[in-house]
Every structure is written in structure tokens, then in C-alpha cells.
Amino acid sequence: MRTRITQQKNIVRTPELLAPAGSLAMLKTAFDFGATAVYAGQPRYSLRVRNNDFGDFPVLAEGIEHAHRLGHRFYLVSNIYPHGAKLKTYIEDMAPVIELKPDALIMSDPGLILMVRETWPDVEVHLSVQSNTVNAAAVRFWQQAGVKRVILSRELSLDQIAEIRQACPDMELEVFVHGALCIAYSGRCLLSGYFNHRDANQGTCTNACRWDFKVNKAQEDATGDVYLIEEPDGKRAGEQMPIEEDEHGTYILNSKDLRAIEHVHRLAEIGIDSLKIEGRTKSPYYVARTCQSYRQAIDDAVAGRPLDPALLGQLEGLANRGYTDGFYQRHTPHETQNYLRGHSLSGRSQYVGDIVSWDADRQMVEIVVKNRFELGDTIEIIQPAGNHDHRIAVMENAKREPVEAAPGSGHRVWLPLPESTVGAYVARYLDVGATMAEGSTQAS
16 A cells, blocks of 8 residues: 655645634744734633633734734634533624634534524534534535535545545545544543543633553452543542443553654645644643644645655654554555554754843843753754754853753753844754754744
């Protein structure tokens, strides 16, 4: 079976690169590093309450204005499944938001969609992945309901996506290509509500599926239940919960993260309108890394160039639980497995700081430290204009005294780097032998 990675077929249009934004800093970083659209939500009506600055109306207004000033798009997430109380306040609360002219509302609840269509018939509606759209008939249904774009379920294969595209040629389609995967069907999860009484479908998910579960020797109680010991960072250490298993396996353990950069060419070839990165609660560094990598992958695909394998290693440097391409292909071809494994294990790096200021007299920059790094380390300076490497030979602390290490978060250090690096992110290579062979990714 031939791998899709090196195929070079004509692509009709360039897919939108859609990035998450939980803050203005994330929004601006996403656009700086190649996104052409962002999505953000108000805490009351979206499924991300925590780490969300857009509940502040002036921040939301500035975000939308900034996107439009750049000629890009801002989608407002309004994908909650509301109970009665929120239904009563929705139209009144949304009226001033609609006046800001977001480019679309991302929605899932049929009742809310109906209310928006009745109140603001000209507002563009995109159907959230929460609605679990898995076939062409459902896409046509939502098209008749006035929806402009459908975000397809994560549980679809590449071939199934292609079938939907062929059956619905005049409907915009969007898919996820990177980020966390829910342990339940496209986010319809009860674990957080069960463990913490914080409902994922009301925006307060605690990501319970991603806790550090410990499986011990089976213990059977008088009812016949078999237990595991679950220890999520010590918060519920020692608490016992039953495991229920059928012929397919056990569902209470967390998923690997989605990384489908190797499928960008095929998705663009299929004619997908938007490629989406998950992660509104992540950091600006995460957005910079993912947008830069997927921007290059999209541009290379459109230009007929094969995937740059260095991108796999760069994404490996982000905090992750191991990567998977999800449901895009049931069986990974042997040659593709080797390709992905070889490059995923090289060029690994760790986010270590932000460059925040410049001292002209000393010709040094100030770094706010996020993780430890030392003299002799090779670091990567990550910027929209392109990345470059630097081996640390000189470092000073906040008192401007020579030091051998930046101990970790909460510290500030100075390095001899040019003023042009202010605003950049800094990553430390974990495998120095692989860095130079991979090279640095240049922004397109």
C-alpha cells in the first residue's frame, strides 16, 4: 500500500488554517505564525470556561477587530447544550456580541441554532463537532437548516470524509488535525461530571480522562466488580473505581493526542475547507508551534511539495501523551510507520522561555524562564520570520551575574541575542545530535 505522504496531486484551493484562542495573546500569536482564522468562545455559552479571557467584552471586541484588520476571520464558539436558564438569557446576551460582527457562530444545539436563524438570519452558523456529523445525509440536513459549514466528527476516516465531500460539493467542511482527543464520542463525555460534578457539556470539563490512572492487581468485591486505583496527581489517591470491559477493551484510560500533519495533503486534495487545531486552554507557545508547522504543511501541499519530515519532530517537542492520527486510517502502512517513527523521535525539544526585552548597552535579551536550561544547551529561537539555533555559552541572572543554569519557572535570565529576537519563544533541544540534521523550520 502506497503512503500518502509523498503524493503530489493538484489541489483546488488552499485550506483555511483555524487556530484556538483562549486569550488575546494566543489570538495574536496564531495569526503571527500563519493561522488564517481563529475560534474563541464566551465562557457562559461555550465548552471552555477555564483559561478563557473572552468573557470580557472589550477583550472580545479587540480580538474580532484585530482579526479583521489583518484580513482574517474570527469564529465565536457558542456550542453549549443549554439548560433552560441559559436558553432564556441567550438572545439578550448575544445581541451586543453579534454587533461586533464575528464571522460565524460555531453551534451545536438545534434549539439555539433555530433561535439564531430566526433572530439574525444573516449570521453565518458553523455546526460544532459536538453534533457528531458522520454522514452526507446529516450534512445535507444541516445545510437545509441554514448551516454554512459542518465540522465533521473526529470518528471519520479519510475515505469517509472524501465520500461526504463528493456527495456535498457546495457545503463547507472542516476537520480537526491536531490536539487532544476525547475518550468519548466527539466530546460527549460524562467522566468529568461523574468524578467532579463538573459537566463537560456545560463547559466545565476537568479532563478527567487524561488523569494519570494507575492500574493495579485486580481486586474483586462482593458484587463482582473489578477495581483499579486511580491517582490523578495525588488529588484522589487511593480511591477505588470499577473497570467495566467488553470485547473491545476498557474505556476509562486516556487517549493519545491527535497529530494528522501527515494527512494534510490528502485533506487538501479532498477539498476540505478548514483544518482545525484543538487547544483553547493551551499556551501561546503551543499555538506558535502548531500554526507554524501546519502552515508549512499546507503551503507545501498546495505547491506540490512532499511533507517536510522535520515538522514531525517539531510537533513532538510539544507536551503530548504520544501521538496518533486517530481514525483517519485504520491501518498505518508499514513504510509510513517507519517514516513517522524515525522523525517523531528526532528533534525533540522542550519549551523553556519567552524573550521579553532587550538591553542595548549589554547587547543581551531578557528571558522569562518556563523550564530549566543550562550553559552548553542548544536552544531554538522560534519566530514567525523563521527559526534558528543558538548554543548557550554565556548567561546572566536577573542581577546580571554570570550563572550556569536558568533554574526554572519564576526566574529571569539574560542571553547575548539580537534585538530582533524579542517576542520569540525559546525551546531547548533534548536530542542535540538530531537537531542539526533536521534543520530549523522556516515560516512560509
